[in-house]
Amino acid sequence: MSFGFSVGDIIAVGKLVEDIISCLKDPTRSQTEYQDLVRELECLRSALVNLDRLMRHEGPEILDSIKYAALSCRRPLEEFLIRIQKYDRSLCIQSRLNPIRQAVDKVKFPLRHGDEIQRLQTYLNVHIGTINMLLTEHGFEKIALAAKQSQAGQLHIKQQLETAATLLDRIRGNISHQRLVVSRGMSMLEKVYRIMSGELQASIKSIGSMVEQVCISTQQIYTVVVEIQASLVKAPDTRWTFFQDPVLLEDALGRKLPVPSEYDFPLLDAIIKCKFKEGPGAAHVAANNYEVMDSMNKFHILSNKSLLKPGSTLVMAIILDMTTDTPQSTINTDKRCPNPKCQSDNTMDASGGGRLCCSCNMWFDLIKNPYEDNILQHVNYSKKRKRLLSNDRCMDSFLKRRRLPNDYEDIVSFKNVKVTSHETWQSGARRIERMIANARTEKVTQEKAPVQTDTPIARASCQ
Incomplete structure (x- = not known):
């Protein structure tokens, strides 16, 4: 097994x-x-x-x-x-x-x-x-590549050396040529120096003589000027000069112009209307929609009976009707600039009253009751009825003012404006008209009533 x-x-x-x-x-x-x-x-x-x-x-x-x-x-x-x-x-x-x-x-x-x-x-x-x-x-x-590169580099270096040798030979030849040129230039400069030195000496002498002549002529001119100054003994014609300082008016566009202080307010008003015949503000001036104020107190409005103080400064302002149906109306407070291009709330209180826009530099003021604030401020309230009748012509210009549509280009061009509404304007005008009518009625009544000389008041006044 x-x-x-x-x-x-x-x-x-x-x-x-x-x-x-x-x-x-x-x-x-x-x-x-x-x-x-x-x-x-x-x-x-x-x-x-x-x-x-x-x-x-x-x-x-x-x-x-x-x-x-x-x-x-x-x-x-x-x-x-x-x-x-x-x-x-x-x-x-x-x-x-x-x-x-x-x-x-x-x-x-x-x-x-x-x-x-x-x-x-x-x-x-x-x-x-x-x-x-x-x-x-x-x-x-x-190694073979390095040998080829080395051989190519050697050939390149050899070519550069041959080129440098050729350049050196050329430079050597140029140096000898330049040496000859420099020697010729030096000889030419020597000749030029000799020529220039001789001419400069002659020109310096001629300049000296010319300076002497100029000094003599200047002395003669100075003598003539002194004689002319001594002969001017007549004083200048005072008819063409100001005896006192003029009034400086700044219009609604910011333009400043001197006005003789001998003029009264109607002449000043005529000058303003002539200056504003056309251009921005012409329609407002034609409609009496403007006011002239004192620059130190812009609540003081000048009237027909005002006198021009020598050296004072006046400001003219256009009155604008800024109602709700006007496209340019965007004024909702008394601190916003009415310039439709600006409409800035960055304003400050101006000296003398009103406000000044910090963005466009426009001065403006809001008129709440134009007639009672601007007309009746100069009228004693206890005697206003009598003064109203005497200032009837002064108030005609205020009562003739009419409402105008505001133009965008005009408002942008203005420097000084006052802002109000048409409703306030109309209500104030109606109040003034009623006061004038009542004063006239009272005057007529007093003229028709008999004079009572035996009254206690009359006796007290006689005593």
């Missing part, structure tokens, strides 16, 4: 037993071989990686072959390192497994991976030899 063993099997078993016995007799041999193998393979893998990295941007075709050979070595090498990574716990330098586990791994490693290690070494040797040959060939090509 046969058990299926052959002589080869017995020899293989004997060799296996011999390897096991040798591993057990020398416990450090497997560990040392493993560590050396891992170290060599890691170094080889690092070299292949560096080789591929260093030649990544090169151009020759032989580099592709080198990279392919390096990649062919890296893949089986990395796969083998992954397979033997499980022995790191027992065969590495810092292994801490129990002795039995280490002994088993020391026996298993050479038995399982011995043949694989030999095949890997053979494979790697072949590819490493190929890589070395390719690197040598690549080095020769680099």
Whole structure:
């Protein structure tokens, strides 16, 4: 009966037993071989990686072959390192497994991976030899290329040297030529200097004589001027001069003009109407929609009986009817600029009254009761009926004012304005007309009534 063993099997078993016995007799041999193998393979893998990295941007075709050979070595090498990574716990330098586990791994490693290690070494040797040959060939090509570049550089340097030598020869010839030109120029300059020095001396002498003559002429002119000044003993004609300071008027457009203080208000009013015959504000002036005020007290409105104070400053303002049916009407407070182009709330109190826009520099004031505020402020309330009759002509101009549509261009051009509403205007006018009518009626009644001289009041007044 046969058990299926052959002589080869017995020899293989004997060799296996011999390897096991040798591993057990020398416990450090497997560990040392493993560590050396891992170290060599890691170094080889690092070299292949560096080789591929260093030649990544090169151009020759032989580099592709080198990279392919390096990649062919890296893949089986990395796969083998992954397979033997499980022995790191027992065969590495810092292994801490129990002795039995280490002994088993020391026996298993050479038995399982011995043949694989030999095949890997053979494979790697072949590819490493190929890589070395390719690197040598690549080095020769680099040397040949460097030699060609060096030769080309030498030829270029030689050409530059020849060009420089040619330029030096030309410069040497130009220097001799320039030396001759400079010597000729120096001789010419010497001649010119001699000529100029002689002419300058003559011209300096002539200039000196001319200066003397000019001084004499100037002295003579000065003497004549002094004589003329002494002969002017007659005083200037005072008919064409102001005996006193004129009145300075600033109109609604911001223009300033002097007015003789000898004039009265009707003449001033005529000047204003003449200045505003046409242009911005002409319609408002023709309709008497304006006022003339004292700049120091803008609540003081000038009338027909007002006198012009010498050196005073007057301000003319256009009265605007800003009602709700006017397109330009956006005034809802007494602190907003009436300029439709500005309409700023950044205003401040102006000197003398009213407000001044800080953006467009327009002066404005809000008229709440135009007739009682502007007309009756100069009338003593206890005697207003008598004064109303005497100021009848003064108030005619106020009562003749009529409502006008506001023009956008005119309002933008104005510098000084007063703002009111047509309803307030009409109600004030009606009140003034009633007061005038009542005053006239009372005057007629007093004239028709008999005079009683024997009354107690009359006797008291006589005493």
